[in-house]
Amino acid sequence: MALIKSVRGFTPKIGEDTYLADNATIIGDVVIGKGCSVWFGTILRGDVNSIRVGNGVNIQDGSVLHTLYEKSTIEIEDDVSIGHNVTIHGAKICAGALVGMGSVVLDNAVIGEGAIIAAGSVVLSNTIVEPGSIYAGVPAKFVKKVDPEQSKEINQKIAKNYHMYASWYK
Numbered sequence: 001m002a003l004i005k006s007v008r009g010f011t012p013k014i015g016e017d018t019y020l021a022d023n024a025t026i027i028g029d030v031v032i033g034k035g036c037s038v039w040f041g042t043i044l045r046g047d048v049n050s051i052r053v054g055n056g057v058n059i060q061d062g063s064v065l066h067t068l069y070e071k072s073t074i075e076i077e078d079d080v081s082i083g084h085n086v087t088i089h090g091a092k093i094c095a096g097a098l099v100g101m102g103s104v105v106l107d108n109a110v111i112g113e114g115a116i117i118a119a120g121s122v123v124l125s126n127t128i129v130e131p132g133s134i135y136a137g138v139p140a141k142f143v144k145k146v147d148p149e150q151s152k153e154i155n156q157k158i159a160k161n162y163h164m165y166a167s168w169y170k
Contacts, residue, residue, distance in 0.1 A: 001022060002020035002021060002022065002023070002024040002025065002026060002038070003023075003024070003025045003026070003027075004020075004026045004027075005025070005026070005027045005028070006028070007027055007028040007046075007047045008028060008029075008047065010028045010029035010030075010046065012026040012027070012028065012029075012030040012031070012032070012044075012046070013030070013031045013032070014026070014032050015032055015033040015034035015035070015036060015055065016034050016035075017034055017035045018032055018033070018034065018035065018036040018037065018038070019036070019037040019038070019166035019167075019169055019170065020037075020038050021037075021038060021039050021040040021041075021042065021061075021169070022040070023040055023041055024038045024039065024040065024041070024042045024043075024044075025042070025043045025044070025045070026038065026044045026046075027043075027044065027045045027046055027047055028045065028046035028047040029046035029047075029049065029050040029051065030044045030046040030050075030051045030052075030053070031050075031051070031052050031053065032044075032053040032057075033053055033054045033055035033056070033057065033078070034055045034056075035055055035056045035163055036053060036055065036056065036057045036058065036059070037057075037058045037059070037162050037163065037165070037166040038059045039058070039059065039060045039061040039062075039063075039084075040061045040062070041061055041062045042059050042060070042061060042062065042063045042064070042065075043063075043064045043065070043066075044059070044065045045064070045065065045066045046067070048066075048067055048068065048069040048070070049067035049068065049069060049070065049071070049072060049073050049074075049090070050067070050073045050074070051065055051067065051073070051074040051076075052073070052074065052075050052076065053074075053076045054076055054077045054078035054079070054080070054095070055078045055079070056078050056079045056159055056163065057076055057078065057079065057080045057081075057082070057159070058080075058081050058082065058158075058159060058162035058163070058166075059076075059082040059086075060081070060082060060083050060084045060085075060086070060101075060162075061084045061085070062084055062085040063082050063083075063084070063085060063086040063087070063088070064086075064087050064088075065087075065088045065089075066087075066088075066089055066090075067089065067090040067107075068089070068090050068107055071090070071107070072089070072090025072091075072107040072108055073090060074088055074090060074091060074092075075092045075093070076088075076092075076093045077092075077093065077094050077095040077096075077097075077113075078095045078096070079095055079096050079155070079156060079159045080093050080094075080095065080096065080097050080098070080099070080159070081097075081098045081099070081155060081158045081159050081162065082099050083098070083099055083100045083101035083102070083103065083119065084101045084102070085101060085102050086099050086100075086101065086102065086103050086104070086105070087103075087104045087105070088104075088105045089104075089105070089106050089107055090106070090107035090108060091105040091106065091107065091108065091109040091110065091111065091123070092109070092110045092111070093105070093111045094110070094111060094112050094113040094114075094115070094131065095113050095114075096113055096114045096151070096152060096155045096156065096159075097111045097112070097113065097114060097115045097116070097117070097155065098115075098116045098117065098154070098155045098158060099111065099117045100116070100117050100118050100119035100120070100121065101119040101120070102119055102120045103117050103118075103119065103120060103121045103122070103123070103140075104121075104122045104123065105117065105123040106122075106123060106124055106125040106127075107125045107126075108125055108126045109123045109124065109125060109126060109127045109128070109129070110127075110128050110129065111123070111129045112128070112129050112130050112131035112132065112133065113131040113132070114131055114132045114146075114148060114151040114152055114155060115129045115130065115131060115132060115133050115134070115135065115151075116133075116134045116135070116146065116151065116154075116155070117129070117134075117135050117136075117140060118134060118135065118136035118137075118140075118143070120138070121135060121136050121137055121138065121140040122137075122138045122139050122140055123135065123139070123140045124139045124140070127139075127140065130142070130145075132145055132146055132147075132148050132151055133145050133146065134146055
């Protein structure tokens, strides 16, 4: 069973039909929406500030979500995919975005709707990633715009697949 821990008077709230892997850790001021999945070895540490996760979000194995004390929060909108071993530190990830494996997204960055962050990228603090664009590299830079329908199709397919994978574990 996942570790769900209260801290500083905050107890995590988990939406219905949300899968938490046995060794996922959810701490403090965390709210997770409906139909999400939080995979093995993932940590959502809302001890110093809030973490808000929308509906239909998948946060894959080994990812870490944390914030800066009294300075940054995490907001993840609906149908977002967070790849394996991603670190998100105090950023906003807009609806339908995909953050690729091993990426780092730093404080006050905003990943626009339907955007794709390529695997292994580092999105620096205060970076604004335009909706429907691909960013890659260290530090992450604009690569190209993607067709909105193509982006939506790819990103929603991944999100839906993770909902199906989660059903295998229930």
